[in-house]
Amino acid sequence: MSARHVFSSVRAIGARQHFGARCFSASSAAQAKWGFVGLGQMGYPMAKNLRAKVPQADSLIIYDINESTTRQFVEEASDPAHAAGASVTVAKSLQDVARNSETVITMLPQPKHVKAVYDDFMAAGLENPPSRLFIDCSTIDVKTSLDVGAAVRALGHEFVDAPVSGGVVGASAGTLTFMLGAPDHIVSRVQPILERMGKRVVHMGKPGTGIVGKLANNYLLAISNLATAETMNFGIKLGLEPKTLASLINCSTGRCWPSEVNNPVPGVVETAPASREYQGGFGVSLMAKDLKLAIAAAELADAKLVLADSAKRMYDEAEVHEECKGRDFSVVYKYLQLLEKK
Structure with missing residues (x-):
């Protein structure tokens, strides 16, 4: 349809x-x-x-x-x-x-x-x-x-x-x-x-377009949050200091809300959930839900979402992981590190 x-x-x-x-x-x-x-x-x-x-x-x-x-x-x-x-x-x-x-x-x-x-x-x-x-x-x-x-x-x-x-x-x-x-x-x-x-x-x-707007926004947020987590993770592993890397991103073309306001690396943004063990903020379960709804909305219009399946898998897995569930959705950064230890 x-x-x-x-x-x-x-x-x-x-x-x-x-x-x-x-x-x-x-x-x-x-x-x-x-x-x-x-x-x-x-x-x-x-x-x-x-x-x-x-x-x-x-x-x-x-x-x-x-x-x-x-x-x-x-x-x-x-x-x-x-x-x-x-x-x-x-x-x-x-x-x-x-x-x-x-x-x-x-x-x-x-x-x-x-x-x-x-x-x-x-x-x-x-x-x-x-x-x-x-x-x-x-x-x-x-x-x-x-x-x-x-x-x-x-x-x-x-x-x-x-x-x-x-x-x-x-x-x-x-x-x-x-x-x-x-x-x-x-x-x-x-x-x-x-x-x-x-x-x-x-x-x-x-009617209905308010929902579409919200799901479109949250799809982008889910992807940019995951991309920020991956970027910070590999940059730090290659020797960059976390705040220095974030400062570079935030005055360059990679700047986004997850990098500047809700950075997923503990200590980079003191007011972000990551700096208080990912407590508070927008729950990872809510992001997993919104991502699922966004994918369903895109299917209504036959709109191709290339990154959706990989992102959904990450949020779904983080949502149920004992060390991540109930935390802010930026906890996918921590989940990335947990995956690397396997």
């Missing part, structure tokens, strides 16, 4: 709708109702930033399968030091979120989770007005996103894909970049919402 065929199968239904006199770029008197599902490493700080930046008269209903996480969120919201912001309640079910929210944001780990959550949403009896806006910030495959969006629009609601770049640090600092896949008519409505959780919103095009 071609990408063109996949994209053409989804069409926006109806004109832009509002909630009575209330619209989502509304003033502080709007008393809007927000829903947020998925309070993981990324979703938790995103929901915190959303709560802090919407009007205090608004309400936020949250849901996560981890009850201790939702309890912690409510406790923090009740703390006088963090009291400013919308009121917070914990939903008893996903259907409660859909019924009691006007805008729902989801941040979930895998395509299967997104499908299951939206199946629950659509079973909540949402066939009648008011129309709701669903924003999925998960990184999933293109087909699942398009299918979910079609189901949502079939009931008269709006759905956009808006995956993010910036990691946990960006989520906490509110500096995320959102890659938005949405019909033109709804962009001005969605952008102010996303800007409450991030710094930049790039409208990539029609």
